[in-house]
Amino acid sequence: MNEIIKKNGITFGIITGVLSVLITASIYIIDLKLFTAWWVGILSIAIYLGVGIYLLSKTKKELGGIFPFKDAFTTYFISAVIGIIISVTFNIILFNVIDTEAKQTVQDNLIEFQVNMLKKFNTPTEVIKETVEKMTEENQFDVVAQLKGSVFSILFSAIFGLILAAIFKSKPSHLE
Incomplete structure (x- = not known):
């Protein structure tokens, strides 16, 4: 693997992970209800997307403009996986070691938010009751649930990575 791809993927993975930790810690400190705020989710996605775009444009430039699809995807994917690992590790520690009561508060807020949306x-009352029962049974802040969620985050990031790699890949030269 190219050293530039590896270095940038790792560096930006750490940056993404630290940003995620800072966002989560800020929400935790300011108000737990912000975990259910739609604009926080949109802002977070925009930040991660911006970091990914910067990562790929920087790497392409460092590689002299020669950036095959595979290398672009690999760069983004390394970064995403490292960022997710850091983020999930922090969330597990925060909600299962540091402040176990916070996970119940956030869970209650999520249930209230979901009920209001339904x-x-x-939505029929029976469906709302079923939804609340399912959400009560599955606490998304437990360790196993967070690890499962990280798998989905990696898959979601892979889709982003495929799209960004297609955009940032270098165009093949037709000089034969």
Whole structure:
């Protein structure tokens, strides 16, 4: 593997992980209800996307513009996996070691948020009750649930990575 790809993937993975930790810690300190705020999710995605775009443009430039699809995807994917590992590790420690009561508060906030959304869409009461029961049974902040969630985050990141790699790959030269 090219050293530039490896170095940038690792460096930006650490940057992404630290950003995620800072976002989570800020929400934790400011107000736990922000975990259910839609704009926080959008802002977080925008930040991660911006970091990914910067990562790929920087790496392409450092490689002299020769950036095959595979290398672009690999660079982004390394970064994403490292960022996710750092983020999930912090979340596990925060909600299962440091402040176990916070995970219940956030879980309650998520249930309340979901119920309000379902009511806005005139969802039948029976469906709302089933949803609440399922959410009560599955606490997404438990260690196993967070590890499962990290798998989905990696898959979601891979899709982003495929799209960004297609955008940033160098165009093949037709000089034969």
